[in-house]
Amino acid sequence: MKAIAINKYGSVDVLEYIDVEKPLVTSDRLLVKISASSVNPIDWKIRKGMLRVLTGNKFPMVLGFDVAGEVVEVGDRVTDFKPGDPIYAYLDPIPGGAYAEYTAVSPQVACLKPTNLTYEQAAAVPLAATTALQALRDKAEIKKGQKVLINGASGGVGVFAVQIAKAYQAEVTGVCSNKNIELVKSLGADKVIDYKQQDFTKETEKYDIIFDAVSNREFSECKDNLLPQGIYIKLLPSFDILVQGFLTLFTSKKAKLFFAKANSKDLTYLKDLIETGKVKSIVDRTYPLSEVAEAHRYSESGRAVGKIVIKVADEKIE
Secondary structure (H helix, E strand, C coil): CEEEEECCCCCHHHEEEEECCCCCCCCCCEEEEEEEEEECHHHHHHHHCCCHHHHCCCCCEECCCEEEEEEEEECCCCCCCCCCCEEEEECCCCCCCCCECEEEECHHHEEECCCCCCHHHHHCCHHHHHHHHHHHHHHCCCCCCCEEEEECCCCCCHHHHHHHHHHCCCEEEEEECHHHHHHHHHCCCCEEEECCCCCHHHCCCCEEEEEECCCCCCHHHHHHHEEEEEEEEECCCCHHHHHHHHHHHHCCCEEEECCCCCCHHHHHHHHHHHHCCCCCCCEEEEEEHHHHHHHHHHHHHCCCCCEEEEECCCCCCC
8 A cells, every 4th residue: 555654754855655565454453444634743743753762763654643534344343333434533652654545543543534524624633633622621621711822723733722612611812823813713712812913921811721732832931821720731842841830730820731642532522513513624735645745844834724634535425
């Protein structure tokens, strides 16, 4: 089968469009014919070798965590899925394996695809939406009526965070560039700040939750914008968050570093939000599998609005 793999760490030039063996289906796995995947920043961080302490040096390495496609075979211990089922999944563990025509998937990280999304739209959801959901619901314990600020509200995680926070009936402020203000408003944000014109950390407004979805601010900058029991959440480690995360164990305001965990239960919850119209998938650009390098370049530019999707196969026509 065709896949995009790396045989060493480096620039986009190390991404190769090659033939690899199709995965074998073990008793507890699904074989999925992938229709679409997507690019997340963690993909190119792995490619660059920034996470080699986790990924090691076993090559070739097929990247990608988001899968949307059709089940073509199931192991004899799989009871929740059957051949022909349209699914979406958040592959685990690192490095994923979604930049390919087929992948073997654990039922514990898969769910039937939302019926109102195409495969390409569905591929934009798993990692980013799971991250937003778990950060807000589990880490921040979001509640109705709370004031929530989403920094990076038009990005891959941010677009889902705005919508999920609104689904929890929070009062949402989004931070993005001027060109994305209308989009963020359309997702339900009650207020939108253009970061090029206004620095939210210099304002007097205070929030119950500050979710730094792009991880370009620090708790030390944001703590004065938190209410007394407020929580700041960041997705990337830094010296500040590691130190402050420990120090705030003893204070009312909390600084927390967060990493998402794939599971089918949360994909099912997100499926319900999507099918009831509370959350929608935002796709910026779509690239064919053979052009993943270009998709990485665009992701690294920081200009993407919502998600960058990789089209692996044509949609099935019923």
